[in-house]
Amino acid sequence: MPEYGSSGVWEFVEGDWGMWRHTMARYGRLGLSSDLASKFRDWIDSYSHDYPCTEPDCQSFNGVGLSLAYELYQHLGKNNYVEYRGVTPTGELEEPIDISSL
Secondary structure, X not given: OOXXXXXXXXXXXXXXXXXXXXXXXXXXXXXXXXXXXXXHHHHHHHHHHHOOOOHHHHHHHHHHHHHHHHHHHHHHOOOOOOEEOOEXXXXXXXXXXXXXXX
């Protein structure tokens, strides 16, 4: 999820956080390579510059996001849960996609 000037990677948190179930993850803490971190930054920049998107643009944006989620899943290992939630032209989040099921 690229919103709020984020890293694009969010972690689920334990405990009672009210309406929030996640926190932004830092690339260094996840041990991302500079190449993968750069891909996330470029993806976030495209969101910042091109949003709101039209339907074809959102499909392309979501395709890149889904690919990044898969790269993240491969990096973290199969014992971790990674999901991707695409964005619609109206700014709504799509239903999550469990990357391990792909």
